Amino acid sequence: MFVQELVLRQRAEILNALCSSGSAEHLEQVLDILLAQGELIWEDYQNIHVPGRALYTNARELLDLVYTKGLETCGLFLAALKQVLPKVHGVDLTFSGYCSNLEEKEEYQSTSTQTLLTQRPSLVTKLQCCIDGALKALVISGHFTSADCNEVQLPIHTPSQQYIQQEPESGSPLEKWTPPKEVLKYQKKLSSSVSAQSCFLSAYAGTSHMSLDDIYTKCELELAHHCVDVHGPLGLEDILGTVGTVNEDADTVLVSGDAGGGKSTLLQRLHLLWARGSAFQDFLLLFPFSCRRLNSETRELSVQELLFQHCCWPDREQEEIFQFILDHPHLILFTFDGLDELKQSFSDEHRLCCPTQRAPVHILLFNLIQGSLLKGVRKVVTSRPEAVGPVLKKHLRKEVLLKGFSPSAVDCFVRKHHSDPTVAAKVLESLQTNPALLGLCHSPVLCWIVSQCHKELLGCGDGSPQTITDVYLMILQHFFQHQTSPKSSTGLDWLPEHLQTVLHLGKLAFEGIGATCYIFSDPDLETCGVTEKDICMGFLIQSKAMPPTHSKCYEFLHVTLQCFFAALYIVLSNNTDRSTIPRLFEPRNMRVTGLSSTCFMACIPSTDKQGWALEGEARAAETPNLQITATFVSGLLSQRHQRLWLHCCSTAVIEKRVRQVVRCLSKGMQKHFKSIPQPVEGEKKSMHAMPDFVWLIKCIYEMQESKIAKNAMSKLEVDHLKLTYCNIGPVECTALAYVLQHLRNPVGLQLDNNSVGDVGVEQLLPCMHICNSLYLRNNNITDEGIRKLLAKGIQCDDLRKIALFNNKLTDACTQHFSHFLKTKQNFLSLRLGNNNITEEGAKQLAEGLKFNHSLQYLGLWGNKIGDAGTEALASALENSKSLVWLSLVGNGVGSAGACALANIIKNSMSLEELWLTENCITRTGVECLIEALEHNTHVKSVWLRNNDLSLQEVEEMTQRESRLTF
Ligand code: ADP
Numbered sequence: 001m002f003v004q005e006l007v008l009r010q011r012a013e014i015l016n017a018l019c020s021s022g023s024a025e026h027l028e029q030v031l032d033i034l035l036a037q038g039e040l041i042w043e044d045y046q047n048i049h050v051p052g053r054a055l056y057t058n059a060r061e062l063l064d065l066v067y068t069k070g071l072e073t074c075g076l077f078l079a080a081l082k083q084v085l086p087k088v089h090g091v092d093l094t095f096s097g098y099c100s101n102l103e104e105k106e107e108y109q110s111t112s113t114q115t116l117l118t119q120r121p122s123l124v125t126k127l128q129c130c131i132d133g134a135l136k137a138l139v140i141s142g143h144f145t146s147a148d149c150n151e152v153q154l155p156i157h158t159p160s161q162q163y164i165q166q167e168p169e170s171g172s173p174l175e176k177w178t179p180p181k182e183v184l185k186y187q188k189k190l191s192s193s194v195s196a197q198s199c200f201l202s203a204y205a206g207t208s209h210m211s212l213d214d215i216y217t218k219c220e221l222e223l224a225h226h227c228v229d230v231h232g233p234l235g236l237e238d239i240l241g242t243v244g245t246v247n248e249d250a251d252t253v254l255v256s257g258d259a260g261g262g263k264s265t266l267l268q269r270l271h272l273l274w275a276r277g278s279a280f281q282d283f284l285l286l287f288p289f290s291c292r293r294l295n296s297e298t299r300e301l302s303v304q305e306l307l308f309q310h311c312c313w314p315d316r317e318q319e320e321i322f323q324f325i326l327d328h329p330h331l332i333l334f335t336f337d338g339l340d341e342l343k344q345s346f347s348d349e350h351r352l353c354c355p356t357q358r359a360p361v362h363i364l365l366f367n368l369i370q371g372s373l374l375k376g377v378r379k380v381v382t383s384r385p386e387a388v389g390p391v392l393k394k395h396l397r398k399e400v401l402l403k404g405f406s407p408s409a410v411d412c413f414v415r416k417h418h419s420d421p422t423v424a425a426k427v428l429e430s431l432q433t434n435p436a437l438l439g440l441c442h443s444p445v446l447c448w449i450v451s452q453c454h455k456e457l458l459g460c461g462d463g464s465p466q467t468i469t470d471v472y473l474m475i476l477q478h479f480f481q482h483q484t485s486p487k488s489s490t491g492l493d494w495l496p497e498h499l500q501t502v503l504h505l506g507k508l509a510f511e512g513i514g515a516t517c518y519i520f521s522d523p524d525l526e527t528c529g530v531t532e533k534d535i536c537m538g539f540l541i542q543s544k545a546m547p548p549t550h551s552k553c554y555e556f557l558h559v560t561l562q563c564f565f566a567a568l569y570i571v572l573s574n575n576t577d578r579s580t581i582p583r584l585f586e587p588r589n590m591r592v593t594g595l596s597s598t599c600f601m602a603c604i605p606s607t608d609k610q611g612w613a614l615e616g617e618a619r620a621a622e623t624p625n626l627q628i629t630a631t632f633v634s635g636l637l638s639q640r641h642q643r644l645w646l647h648c649c650s651t652a653v654i655e656k657r658v659r660q661v662v663r664c665l666s667k668g669m670q671k672h673f674k675s676i677p678q679p680v681e682g683e684k685k686s687m688h689a690m691p692d693f694v695w696l697i698k699c700i701y702e703m704q705e706s707k708i709a710k711n712a713m714s715k716l717e718v719d720h721l722k723l724t725y726c727n728i729g730p731v732e733c734t735a736l737a738y739v740l741q742h743l744r745n746p747v748g749l750q751l752d753n754n755s756v757g758d759v760g761v762e763q764l765l766p767c768m769h770i771c772n773s774l775y776l777r778n779n780n781i782t783d784e785g786i787r788k789l790l791a792k793g794i795q796c797d798d799l800r801k802i803a804l805f806n807n808k809l810t811d812a813c814t815q816h817f818s819h820f821l822k823t824k825q826n827f828l829s830l831r832l833g834n835n836n837i838t839e840e841g842a843k844q845l846a847e848g849l850k851f852n853h854s855l856q857y858l859g860l861w862g863n864k865i866g867d868a869g870t871e872a873l874a875s876a877l878e879n880s881k882s883l884v885w886l887s888l889v890g891n892g893v894g895s896a897g898a899c900a901l902a903n904i905i906k907n908s909m910s911l912e913e914l915w916l917t918e919n920c921i922t923r924t925g926v927e928c929l930i931e932a933l934e935h936n937t938h939v940k941s942v943w944l945r946n947n948d949l950s951l952q953e954v955e956e957m958t959q960r961e962s963r964l965t966f
Contacts (some may be wrong), residue, residue, distance in 0.1 A: 003071055003074040003075045003078060004067060004070065004071055004074045006074070006078065007063065007066060007067050007074045007077065007078070008067060008945070009945070009946070011063055012946075014059075014063065014081065015056060015059050015060065015063070017081070017085050018030070018059045018081075018085075019055045019056050019059050023248075024055055024058070026084050026085060027055065027058060027059050027062065028049070029080075029084040029121065029124075030062070030077070030080045030081060030084050031045055031048065031049060031062070032120045032121045032124055033076075033080040033083065033084070033120075033121050034066075034073075034076065034077065034080060035117055035120055036117060036118050036119065036120045036121055037076055037080075037118075038117075038118075039066075039069070039072075039073050039076050039077070040065075044065060047061065047065075048061045048062045048065065054246040054247070055248075179284060179324065179328075179331075180320070180324065182314075182316065182317040182320055182321060183284070183285075183320075183321055183324045185315075186285070186312070186314045186315075186321050187284055187285055189312055189314070189315070190285060190286070190287075190311065190312040191274070191275040191276075191277075191286075192275070193311075193312050194271045194272075194274065194275040194286060194288060194312075195271075195272060195275035195276060197268075197271070197288070197544065198212065198268045198269075198271040198272040198275065198288075199211060199212055199213070199272055200212060201215060201265065201268070212265075212268060212269060212272055213272075214416060215413070215416050215417065216265070216269050217405065217409050217412050217413040217416060217444075218235075218236075218409060218412075219261070219262045219266065219402055219403065219404055219405060219409065219444065220233070220402075220403035220404065220405070220406050220409070220780075221233070221234040221235070221236075221238070221239070221400055221401070221402060221403065222234060222400070222401045222403055222755070222780070223243070223244040223398065223399070223400060223401070224256075224398070224399035224400070224401055234400065236266070236269060236270060236273070236279070237279055237280070238400075239253055239255065239270070239380060239400055240253065240280060240282075240283075240333070240378060240380070244398045244400070245397055245398050246396070246397070246398055246399075247395075247396060247397055247398075248397075249371075250371060250395050250396055250397040251371045251375065251376060251377060251378055251379055251397060252369045252370075252371070252378075252379045252380075252381055252395055252396055252397055253378070253379070253380050253381070253396070253397050253398055253399075253400065254380075254381050254382075254383065254388065254392070254396050254398075254399045254400070255267075255380060255381070255382045255383075255399075255400045255401075255402055256382070256383050256384065256385045256388055256399060256400075256401055256402065257382070257384070257385070257401065257402030257403070257404070258384060258385070258404075258443065258727070258729075259384060259445075259558075259559055259560050259563075259624065259625075259628060260443050260444060260445025260446065260558060260559075260560050261402050261403075261404050261443060261444065261445075262402055262404065262405075262444040262445075263337065263338070263382035263383075263402055264337050264338065264382070265444070266382070266402060267288070267335050267337050267380065267382060270335065270380070271286065271288050271335070274286045274333070280333065282331070283331060283332060283333040283378070284328070284331040284332070285325065285331065285332050285333070286332075286333045286334075286335070287307055287310075287311045287312075287332070287333070287334045287335070288311065288334075288335045288337070289310060289311070289334065289335065289336045289337065289365075290336075290337045290338060291336055291337060291338045291339055291340075291341045291342040291365075292337075292338055292341045292518050292519060292555070293310070293519070293543075294310070294342065294361050294362070294365065295341065295342060295343055295516075295517075295518075295519070296519060297310070297361045300358040300359055300360055300361075301358055301359070301361060301364065302355065302356050302357060302358045302359075302364075303355045303356075303364060303368070303373055303374060304318070304322045304355065304356065305358075306361065306364055307322070307325070308322075322355075325374070325377075326355060326374070329374055329375060329376030329377040330376050330377075330378075332374075332377040332378070333377070333378050333379070333380070334368060334377060334378070334379045334380070335379070335380045335381075335382075336365065336369070336379065336380070336381045336382070337382050338382060338383065339381050339382065339383035339387060339388075339392075340383045340384040340386070340387035340624065341516075341518060341559075342362060342365070343362070343516050344362045345387070345389070346366055346369070346387075346388075346389065346391060346392040347366060347391060348366060348370050348391055348394070348395065350363050350366070350367075351367065351372050352364070352367045352372060352373060353367070353372045353373060355373060355374060369381060369392070369395060370395040371395065378397075382402075384624050385401075385727055386623060386624045386691075387624070401755070403729070403755050403757075403780070404442045404443050404444060404729065405441065405442055405443075405444055405447055406442075406757070407438075407758065407759055410431070410438070410441045410442070410447055411428060413444070413447055413448075413451065414427050414428055414431075414447075414451050415428075417448075417451045417452070418451070418454070423454060426454070426458055427450070427451055427454045427457065427458070430457055430458055430464065431450070433464075434464050434465075434466075435734075435762055435763065436466045436467075436734050436763070437450065437464065437465055437466065437471075438759065439730040439731055439733065439734045439759055439760070439762075439763045440465075440467075440468060440471060440730075440731055440734075442729060442730045442731065442757075442759055443729075443731060445558055445560060446468065446471050449471050449472070449474065449475045450465075450471060450474075452475065452478065453471075453474045453475055453477075453478040455478075456474045456477060456478055457474065466704065467635050467638075467701065467702045467704060468631065468632070468635065468702065468731070469564075469631075469632055469634075469635025469636055469638070469641070469702050470635070472560075472561070472564045472632065473636075473641070473644075475561075476502075476564075477494055479537050479538045479539060480494050480497075480498045480501075480537065481494060482538070495644055495645075495647075495648055496647040496648055498537075499572070499648050500534075501533070501534045501537055502565070502568050502569075502572065502648075503529075503569065503572065503573060504528055504529045504530045504531065504534050505528075505530060505534055505537075505539055505540070505565045506565045506566065506568045506569025506570075506572070506573065507528040507529065507569055507573070507575075508520060508524065508525065508528040508530055508565070509556065509562040509563070509564075509565035509566040509569065510565070510566040510569040510570065510576075511524075511527075511528065512524075512562060512566075513562065513563065513566050513625050513626065513629060518555055518556070518559060518562065519543050519553050519554070519555050520540075520553060520554045520555065521551065521552075521553050522551060522552065525554065535554065538557075539556060539557060539561060539565070540554040540555065540556060540557075541554065541555060541556075541557055542554060543555045559625065560628060562625075563625055563628040563629040563632060564629075564632050566629045566632075567629050567630075567632030567633045567635075567636055568632075568636065570584065570629070570633050570657075571633060571636045571637060571645070571649070571654070571657060572645065572648055572649045574649075574653075581633065581657060581660040581661060581664065582660065582664055584626060584629060584630045584633065584664075585630055585661075585664035585665070585667075585668060585699075586664075586668075627695050630695075630699060631695070631698050631699050631702055632702070633657075633661060634661055634665070634699040634700070634702040634703050635702030635703065637654070637657055637658045637661050637703070638702065638703045638704050638705065639703075639704075639705060640704055642654060661699075661703075662703075662708060665696060665699055665700055665703075665708065665712065666711065666712065668692075668696045669696055669712045669715070669716075670715065672687070672689065672690070672692075672693045672696070673687075673715055673716055675687075676718060679719075684718075684719035684720050684748070685717065685718045685719050685720070686718060686719065686720040686721075686722060687716075687718045687720070687721055687722065688722040688724075689721065689722065689723045689726065690726075691726050691727060693723075693726075694723065694726050694727075694728060694732055694735075694736070697732075697735050697736055697739045697740075698731075698732065698735045700712055700735070700738075700739050701734065701735035701738045701739060702735075706742070709738060709739045709741075709742050710742040712739065712742075713739060713740065713742040713743045713744070714742070714744060716743060717744075717745070718747060719745075719747060719748060720747060720748040720750065720773075721740075721747050721748065721749055721750065722750040723736075723749070723750060723751050723754070724750060724751070724752045724753050724754070725752075725753045725754070726751075726754060727754065727755070728751060728754035728755065728756060728760070729754070729755045729756070729757070729760060730756070730757060730759040730760040730762075730763050732754075732760075733756055733759075733760035733761075733763035733764045734763040736763075736764065736767065737763055737764050737765070737766040737767040738766070738767075740767040740770060741766050741767040741769070741770060743767075743770045745770075746769075746770050746771060746772040746798040747770060747771065747772065748771070748772055748773035748774075748775070748801070749767075749770075749771045749773070749774055749775070750773075750775040751774075751775060751776055751779065752775050752776065752777040752778055752779070752803075752805075753777065753778045753779075754778075754779055755779065755780060756776060756779040756780070756781065757779065757780045757781060757785065758781060758782055758784050758785030758788075760779070760785075761776070761781055761785040761786075761788060761789050762785070762788050764789075765788065765789070765792045768789075768792050768793055768796045768799065769795075769796045769797075769798065769799075770798070771796070771798065771799055772798045772799060772800050772801070773799075773800060773801035773802070773803075773829075774789075774793075774799065774801070774802050774803070775801075775803040776802075776803065776804055776807070777803055777804065777805040777806055777807075778805065778806040778807070779807055780807065780808060781804065781807040781808065781809070782807070782808045782809070782810075782813075783808075783809060783810055783812040783813035783816075786804070786809060786813040786816055786817075787813065787816050789802075790816045790817065790819070790820045791816075793820065793824075794819075794820055794823055794824055797826070799824075799827070800826060800827055800828040800829065801827075801828055801829040801830075801857075802829070802830055802831070803829075803831040803859075804831065804832055804835070805831055805832070805833040805834050805835075805859075805861075806833070806834040806835070807835055808835070808836070809832060809835035809836060809837060810835070810836045810837065810838075810841070811836075811837060811838055811840045811841035811844065813841075814837060814840075814841035814842075814844035814845045815844050817830065817832075817844075817845055817848060818844050818845055818846075818847045818848030818849075819848060820848065821845075821848035821849055821851070821852040821855065822847075822848045822851040822852060824852075824854075825852065825853055825854050826854050827852070827854055827855060828854060828855065828856045828857065829855070829856060829857035829858075829859075830855065830857070830858055830859070831857070831858075831859035832859065832860055832863070833859050833860065833861035833862050833863070833887070834861065834862040834863075835862075835863055836863065836864070837860065837863040837864065837865065838863070838864045838865065838866070838869065839864070839865060839866050839868045839869035839872075840869075841863075841865075841869070842860070842863075842865045842868075842869030842870070842872055842873050843868075843869060843872040845873065845876075846872040846873050846875065846876035846877075847876070849873065849876040849877055849880070850876040852880075852882075853880075853881065853882060854882050855880070855882055855883060856882050856883060856884040856885065856910075857884060857885045857886075858873075858877075858883065858885070858886050858887070859885075859887045860873075860887060860888055860891060861887045861888070861889040861890055861891075861915070862889065862890045862891070863890075863891055864891065864892060865888060865891040865892070865893065866891065866892045866893065866894075866897070867892075867893060867894050867896040867897040867900075869891075869897075870888060870891070870893050870896075870897030870898075870900055870901060871896065871897060871900040873888075874897070874900035874901045874903055874904055875900065875903075877904050878903045878904050878906075878907050878908075879907060880904070880908065880910065880911075881908075881909065881910055882910055883904070883908060883910055883911055884910055884911060884912050884913070885911075885912060885913045885915075886901075886904070886911065886913070886914050886915065887914075887915035888901075888915065888916055888919070889915045889916065889917045889918055889919070889943075890917070890918040890919065891919060892919065892920065893916060893919040893920070893921060894919070894920045894921060894922070894925065895921050895922050895923075895924040895925030895926075895928070896925070897919070897921070897925070898916065898919075898921045898924075898925030898926065898928055898929055899924070899925055899928035901914065901916070901929070902928040902929050902931065902932035903932070905929065905932035905933060905935075905936050905939055905942075906932045906935055906936065908936065908938065908939075909938055910938070911936075911938065911939055912938065912939060912940045912941075913939070913940060913941055913942075913943070914939065914941075914942045914943070915943045916942065916943060916944050916947070917943045917944065917945040917946055917947075918945070918946045918947075919946075919947050920947060920948050921944065921947040921948060921949075922947070922948045922949065923949065923953055923957075925947075926944065926947075926949065926953075926957055926964070929942055929944075929961075929964070930957065930960060930961045930964070933961055933963060933964075939963060940963065941963050941964075941965055942963060942964050942965070943965045944964055944965060944966050945965065945966055947966075949966065954966040
């Protein structure tokens with residue numbers, strides 16, 4: 001029993017000893033030994049040793065497994081640990097007496113596979129210095145192919161890279177030494193080209209450029225959920241800093257975010273800061289790439305050609321400069337914008353490790369990202385989340401999520417955008433009166449449109465925009481009216497007047513999306529009938545992304561605008577197929593059947609067409625763009641907009657298309673509902689929604705017809721709706737609330753691990769009355785969001801449970817909870833773990849708890865409540881007749897707090913579990929608890945692991961009171 005206990009009690013120390021060096025070596029050695037001893041089987045090994053996962057997570061996995069395997073495994077584990085970590089300084093692992101003996105298994109091995117396993121630790125040591133020779137021998141004997149050897153040896157380092165790896169540099173690498181002259185010259189050329197490319201945002205007002213410095217507004221950045229242990233806001237520089245690193249061996253940082261979320265702009269800022277010498281100066285050379293542009297590279301290239309031809313050509317000494325890059329990878333940074341726009345999905349199957357070998361550009365790119373090419377060069381890649389699969393995740397150093405504008409950033413952006421402060425103030429004022437629109441402004445591209453169209457916005461009175469479609473219709477009108485004489489297009493006439501332009505651009509957009517094409521050449525424009533006049537409207541801009549040698553190319557101001565035009569085409573054109581709408585709403589099928597007509601391939605050079613067509617299924621960008629297009633189609637076919645189409649398309653055709661969309665949405669919903677499993681007896685009926693479900697909800701919202709929403713929800717019968725990890729931000733919350741408010745029975749709404757934020761919370765308020773539980777764990781919510789949530793929640797009779805674990809709550813929200821608890825006498829469960837609530841907050845909460853007679857569960861794990869806070873809570877709860885479960889785990893509670901809690905135990909007839917793990921309670925405190933337990937038979941357990949108690953005390957007290965768990 002003791003050995004097992006030791007593994008548990010010393011968990012933190014063991015983890016630290018195994019992982020604190022940042023190298024996986026110690027963990028791997030322990031795994032080797034346990035494999036050799038037969039304590040782990042191969043499957044266990046693979047479950048623990050997951051490349052790309054945080055080292056600590058792997059080690060925790062091992063500890064859990066060892067513990068559950070029991071006494072003997074724990075003994076062998078400790079022995080292995082002792083062998084691997086004989087003299088780790090500063091680590092106090094006191095288990096020497098409890099280890100089993102490790103024996104080299106000498107007995108006769110029946111097969112060589114067995115020998116490989118049982119002798120693994122010593123084989124690994126022996127092989128270290130002769131791996132090359134061993135591989136050679138295996139190849140000669142025909143047991144290994146060269147691909148097998150690659151698998152073992154990748155990544156391959158150049159001799160100087162190996163040298164650099166052996167000699168880690170201290171401090172900034174550029175401090176001590178000056179790079180060769182030719183490299184410095186090249187750097188100058190490169191940085192002035194990067195600076196020229198990044199100092200303007202060209203999307204503004206079509207032709208007029210706005211300087212990035214003048215308009216750049218900070219977006220919210222967050223580490224992806226698997227590394228949430230960092231608090232505080234993340235800055236641009238953290239993208240390349242150490243914070244949040246999950247895989248030290250990987251070189252690639254992923255920045256993911258929705259379309260229009262600001263990924264390209266963020267990279268542009270990064271480039272500009274580097275080129276000016278204001279940040280990222282650890283990197284001597286920065287090579288920016290656009291995946292959109294790489295799509296049109298049809299030649300096979302070597303890495304050298306890729307760098308020099310696509311970024312900046314060295315005037316002389318190319319070989320020397322490239323050699324410098326190979327030899328100093330840690331001084332080089334690559335950025336790849338829009339991985340989702342690449343025609344091929346990321347794959348690590350085709351390995352390449354030779355920097356001079358030519359290959360198709362996407363193969364180069366994938367090998368650079370995974371580090372088999374130019375290992376050590378840092379890479380930043382941006383992508384929409386949908387295009388990031390598990391294969392790519394394996395190769396990531398870290399993942400940063402781009403979360404759009406916070407409410408204060410919206411404010412800041414609008415003020416920057418308008419030099420006239422009165423205009424800015426008016427725009428902001430009108431946003432404040434329209435929560436749905438304010439929610440949309442969380443997305444930078446929508447914020448830009450809304451701000452840009454301030455005249456339309458301020459002049460629209462009651463019909464102010466609610467949906468994404470409304471916002472894009474506004475920009476459509478804005479551009480048309482700016483390009484033509486103001487008299488000619490007033491009221492609703494503006495559309496028929498420009499119908500031809502809409503159809504030309506619509507066809508271009510529609511064909512482009514079907515073909516994963518975002519850059520259009522002259523022949524493409526011609527095929528779709530796009531004229532000079534159409535181009536002048538400003539929706540298309542000249543593509544910066546093409547090499548200067550190329551003839552003029554165009555792209556839409558933003559990919560979402562391309563989707564919008566594609567949707568306009570689907571709604572208005574007489575040339576689309578009857579099956580277009582049904583297929584649009586089943587994007588997964590579309591991949592196979594193909595949306596696009598064949599006429600449109602001009603943007604793809606003919607040599608590439610065949611190979612490209614074959615890869616149809618592997619295209620990454622399609623589904624998200626098709627889904628955005630479908631959302632716009634729903635919006636455009638909403639009743640509210642049908643007046644617009646009066647003189648553009650026959651009413652009968654429009655009505656038919658509306659019916660098609662409504663049918664598709666209803667069918668799509670049905671499909672989700674059918675996937676709900678029948679509940680096990682006694683359990684609730686629960687639906688775990690997929691991201692596609694959220695998309696359908698958004699389409700329904702765009703239609704703005706409560707009848708459709710009601711209809712969809714009337715068939716959903718669940719007790720619990722789980723929407724975790726669905727990338728739900730404020731925009732999605734607005735749509736969810738719009739649709740879910742029509743549910744017939746109250747549900748538990750679980751939105752854990754999304755990006756709801758304060759703005760999203762506000763958007764959810766209209767559906768609060770149908771929630772009996774609301775789970776918002778890990779959602780970036782602050783006190784302000786809570787204030788609004790509780791003000792509404794207090795009026796919602798059915799709301800019984802709230803979980804807010806891991807948000808940004810402080811003492812400033814506890815007065816609202818206090819009022820809430822005082823007032824709501826049917827409330828059952830409040831979980832506020834892992835926030836920033838201190839003694840003061842606990843005292844406020846206690847004020848409310850004193851008057852509450854219903855609360856059963858109170859979770860405050862991982863705050864900073866301390867003794868005084870605990871005393872206040874205990875005194876408020878000591879006469880509670882409802883409290884069943886209380887957790888103050890990890891709150892700096894000492895014996896004074898424990899003695900106060902003992903009073904609850906003394907009086908309570910309801911309390912069953914008290915959690916006090918990871919505090920600093922000493923014997924005095926536990927004595928109080930034991931004494932109180934003598935008068936209480938109702939309490940089932942008091943958890944006291946990891947407090948200030950010696951082994952003897954633990955042993956003795958366990959014997960005295962079995963309900964104490966140490
Ligand atoms: P993504 O690459 O994620 O699709 P973009 O970076 O192209 O998004 O952003 C779309 C538009 O939103 C930009 O053209 C710009 O107008 C605006 N925008 C995005 N991020 C910012 C920012 N940080 N500051 C100011 N404007 C921004």
